[in-house]
Amino acid sequence: MLQIRRDLVDEMVAHARRDHPDEACGVIAGPEGTDRPERFVPMTNAARSPTFYEFDSGEHFRLWREMDRNDEVPAVIYHSHTATEAYPSRTDINLASEPEAHYVLVSTRHPEQYELRSFRIVDGQVTEEPVEVVESYLFSHTGADDVPDS
Ligand SMILES: [Zn+2]
Numbered sequence: 684m685l686q687i688r689r690d691l692v693d694e695m696v697a698h699a700r701r702d703h704p705d706e707a708c709g710v711i712a713g714p715e716g717t718d719r720p721e722r723f724v725p726m727t728n729a730a731r732s733p734t735f736y737e738f739d740s741g742e743h744f745r746l747w748r749e750m751d752r753n754d755e756v757p758a759v760i761y762h763s764h765t766a767t768e769a770y771p772s773r774t775d776i777n778l779a780s781e782p783e784a785h786y787v788l789v790s791t792r793h794p795e796q797y798e799l800r801s802f803r804i805v806d807g808q809v810t811e812e813p814v815e816v817v818e819s820y821l822f823s824h825t826g827a828d829d830v831p832d833s
Pocket of ligand 1: 764
């Protein structure tokens with residue numbers, strides 16, 4: 684499951700709308716070991732294409748180095764589809780190289796509403812996962828152990 688703050692969802696959707704009809708892409712970094720997306724980093728789609736995205740190689744390199752220094756991981760890797768559903772294309776699957784990441788797709792094919800879905804992509808296998816949008820991570824429990832017994 685992907686648990687994600689509403690403001691980060693809004694940022695992804697706004698980025699996708701801004702770059703429409705080209706695909707938008709980016710990363711939400713999170714502290715290592717938490718699986719919690721926190722730091723929104725919009726990236727440049729070097730392909731500037733309505734059907735394909737590719738991180739700008741310089742930005743990609745710098746961001747991964749920066750995350751390494753900050754003990755962060757790419758918790759979410761997102762991109763938009765501008766004319767099709769929010770489901771990974773064959774190319775997306777072939778290029779997915781982060782088995783720990785949540786691959787989030789936003790579709791902007793409808794001007795008034797968006798679709799947002801999340802997937803794990805491991806060894807070419809796509810698994811959709813539920814998305815829980817929360818106002819804050821502060822009050823969300825990680826498990827039943829957080830709840831007092833009485
Ligand atoms: Zn795609």
